[in-house]
Amino acid sequence: MPELPLWPEAASKVATDVDHLYIYISLVSVVMTVLIFATIFIFAVKYRRRSESEVPQPIHGSLRLEITWSIIPFLVMLTFFWWGAKIYFYNAVPPPNSMDVYVVGKQWMWKLQYPGGQREINELHVPIGQPVKLTLASEDVIHSFFIPALRIKHDVVPGHYDTMWFTADKPGRYHLFCAEYCGTEHSGMVGWVTVMSPADYQNWLAGGGSSGSMAQQGERLFEQLGCSGCHLLDRQGRGPMLRGMYGSHVQLAGGGTALVDDAYIRESILNPNAKITAGYKPNVMPSFQGQLSEEQILQLVVYVKSLGNANAPGAPAAASTAAAPAQGGKQ
């Protein structure tokens, strides 16, 4: 007997909620469809033409009917809208205690990095009951990260980070698909999401990344690429000190402020002149466009995060942007 699944597994509360919404809309649709089909069938039979000369009287219309059968369906549709919006908004904001996983999509594979340094290709391992926040980046074209069992997907658009989050609550192995056509092996860009009990997950983590945690890899890059020459660890230098900067708002030269988040760090690496911190000059930091893969940029992001979060308790005083005079920095 060949396999004939008719319903996907649900591995999270959100998935179950989506299923309930789907069933609700389906029921309303079935009722609507049956009503219309039955009415037409009954009319077609009851009012079938019995003689060539019969001429029915026209019924021009009924404003009351028109209004009724416009308003009532619309109100019903508003319930779909409202429930759907609720789920959408819930999915939009990851909880503060989310565990980060970093995903890079490229033609035609998914590369995942964990803060602890573990790396996977086309596989994602998560524990149950723990909110997981995925930061998604694309190396090339638009992809889409789709986990049917969790009923979520998000496009991965090149040029910026996308995020999505979920909390899985049922151990198992579930499909991962790329859901935005991306070229030749689009249908090969698939994998598995493994949801594990917390104990199993710890065991899996202990396998560890052989290269060290993402922050450590980021630190190595930071040294290798010469970032540490200007971005000193303990004081302002030719470039702003990065310790404690993550999560703060920096003053920009030319006015305005910017929030130092993942996207800000990525932009600073690829297009440093786009936002210059107040007190510093443009054209000092070189761009690393084309020299770093999205994975490496994510490692650097995680490293900068590890230098302290401006919002975290016990963080050093927010990095002062009253700069030491830019040394050397010729315009």
Added chain:
Amino acid sequence: MADTHVVEAEHAHSPHLRHHFDDMHQQFDSATFGMWVFLLTEIMFFGGMFGAYTVYRSMYPDAFAATSNFMNPAYGAMNTAVLIVSSLTMALAVRAAHLGQQKILQIMLILTMIFGLGFLVIKGFEYHEHWVDMKVPLFAGHWAWDGPNAPPQFAHQAQILFCFYFFMTGFHALHMVVGLGIMTTIFVMARKGTFGPEYYTPVEVSGLYWHFVDIVWIFLFPLLYLIGHTRNLI
């Protein structure tokens, strides 16, 4: 033609009446209405480009202000004046056609075409200047973003803007060329004495097209040349 069982009008009708119309009035009405609908599609066409331009402009306002340093508003202003005058001569041509003033009609059409051509010539000089200044991102080797007026942090966005500049003015210029073709046809018809008070539809309809192309430029000029400009004229 075998099938000509059309009921002839009781009285003679203009030789210009097409037989699917009842009378010249319906024909004229339909033609002008049709041209307005066509111009509506042109608004949507240019509108799409203006829309995309506006999106990028609102994303990168400073970059766009910087690029207008490389536009020469003198050329732009000259072109604006030329086009406005050409619209005047076109309107006078249409009026001459209404009144059956054949000579004035032909002169006005010629003037309109001269001004239209003048617009394209000035545009040519302007494009040439951009070519020499290395501000043509469409061709490798003719794009460079450097110098005192070119803040480097805007290099990428400037490239996008210049693309839009060439596309928007380029499509506009293409419409001007088509307009010149239309004017030539109308001129040839006018020379044959085709137009007069009872039939001037093609002139009217061409006039609408010409005015529209003019109006597109009226929007292009401030958007691309004037906003954010800091360099002295000429």
Added chain:
Amino acid sequence: MSTALQEPEVKETPNYLNAEYGWKSWLFTKDHKRIAVLYLISISIMFALGGVFAMLIRLEMLTPAGDLFNSDTYNKIFTMHGVVMVFFFLIPSIPATLGNFILPMAIGAKDLAFPRINLLSWYIYVVGALFALAAIVMGGVDTGWTFYTPFSTTYSNTFVITAAVGVFISGFSSITTGLNFIVTVHKMRAPGMTWGRLPLFVWANYATSLIQVLGTPVVAITLALVGLERGFHIGIFDPAIGGDPILFQHMFWFYSHPAVYIMILPGMGVISELVTCFSRKGVFGYSFIAGSSLGIAIIGFLVWGHHMFVTGMSMYAGLYFSLLTMLVAVPSAIKVFNWTATMFRGSISYETPMLYAFGFIGLFTIGGLTGLFLGTLGLDVHLTDTYFVVAHFHYVMVGGMVVAYLGGLHFWWPKITGKMYPEGWGKFSALLVFAGFNLTFFPQFITGYLGQPRRYHAYAPEFQVLNVMSTAGASVLGLGFVIPLVYLLWSLKYGKPAGNNPWGAKGLEWETTSPPPTFNFEETPVVTEEVYAYAKHGEVEVG
């Protein structure tokens, strides 16, 4: 076969078909009816081509592995299926064939406002189609019919520009047809043909024309930008230099969503004609059906973002687009209810066109309802980019538009050709289409919810059974399309000659001969009765 009825005279009256002979009289014609026939031939060829691609897709999908074609070839096949079917079949379909033929007659006019532009629109269509065919023959395009950037601008190695040029050019065919219809309806109605007496088929084509005229130029400029970016290697949509790939999607869907209403409104117009004729009764809620066509046209321009809920758009934009999407469903629902109410206490007969009308109402209801699933935010996150979407749009485009097209073709066939098609075969094919269609596409709702992504060459093995069902259905559906092709062509020579009004229908086109004379009416009609005035004179004239 026919003994009781007196055969109409065999001697041919002068009509638009025998007015002139020779290829020049066809290729240089200004007659809207001949142009309609030219379009009929062209789009039938493109439909057949698109259908071949469809069969290839379904054949590949019999097995989970990608074993019939290699991935690049498969990607080209589904792309070309979409491009051909959307731009070269569905968009022109009813307006360019039935609209061109019937609309002037239905309002009592001798032709469209601009006959030469009408002919030009056919030539433009042909040139556009030739570009698309060139792209296919040279090796194909693999971007999907949606041409998303940066894949289409930077990464695809196929003939993107050629295909984009073909679509760009064909857009002008669409624009000129729309322009022609708008001016015609405004300026050339016969005396007494007020706006309130326009047949609903005319209203539907008028609303469609508004969309064609306003929306198509935007996709033209969008594709032009893609072509320019690709040709000149610049980066408007290139994220590496600050370009925004999502801007492409906004511009693309700004047209392509209204485009789907281009691809359904004329069908709805046909159904209004069929339901009234074969219920022999005036339509229920005329002003609401007419108004709903305009409502769909207008609101249809405001919902494009529902194709982009997972792109990272602002959540508030998502709210807006979802709400408007619910709103745009209302006018469609109004139509379905009004058609049903028209049948109430009617006198219903089951000729082939009416069977297609029944099929339309059923299949469009399902297709339209499933659109609501997709317009619901939290649910769309799961469903978008899966086979659920594929099933939804095939229900409305094939189960809706193509079914309506076939219904209209059969309905007006006697008027266009002067011949009747064989009724038994007509009914049989209609049932085949209905059955085959459902078997093809209903399983795709299920695989979509299961998570089978669209545009997948190979798929997860557990989806196979449903995919095999779908392919089986496609074979039946294909047969359902081929059989009418055969008997309609057969009827040209061997069909029973048709009288002026074989259905006893109301409408000015039925008051002239079948086929009509070149200038449609011996004398310009003067309209004195309301539209669909079936009851007015008691006896109905069938001839």
